[in-house]
Amino acid sequence: MDLSDCIRVKLSGGPDWVPIPVVWEVKSLEAEPKVKILCGNAYEHFDFSGCYSLYEGEKLPVYRWCRRTYVAE
Numbered sequence: 001m002d003l004s005d006c007i008r009v010k011l012s013g014g015p016d017w018v019p020i021p022v023v024w025e026v027k028s029l030e031a032e033p034k035v036k037i038l039c040g041n042a043y044e045h046f047d048f049s050g051c052y053s054l055y056e057g058e059k060l061p062v063y064r065w066c067r068r069t070y071v072a073e
Contacts (some may be wrong), residue, residue: 003006004070005027005041006025006026006027007025007026007027007028007029007061008023008024008025008058008060009023009024009025009026009029009035009060009061009062009063010022010023010053010055010060010061010062010063011024011046011063011067011071012046012049012053012062012063012064012065013029013064013069014044014045014046017040018039018040019037019039020037020065021037021059022026022055023031023055023062024037024046029048029061033039033047033048034046034047034048035047035063038071041043041070041071042061042068042069042070042071043068043069044065044068044069045065045067045068045069045072046063046064046065046066047060047064047066048061048062048063049063049064071072
């Protein structure tokens with residue numbers, strides 16, 4: 001997949017001590033209504049909120065943090 005085909009989204013929420021990027025890229029809102037990001041030994045989960053927010057002059061869909069799960073060993 002070409003990166004130019006991706007949509008930039010804004011990630012919101014989550015634990016303050018977890019280094020989560022502010023902007024993430026997804027294929028489409030329909031294809032990826034949920035985002036799962038590996039952070040250390042856990043996954044941070046975000047769901048599309050249905051809202052949009054301005055970020056650096058760009059209107060981006062907002063994905064809000066909803067939970068954490070841990071990597072199975």
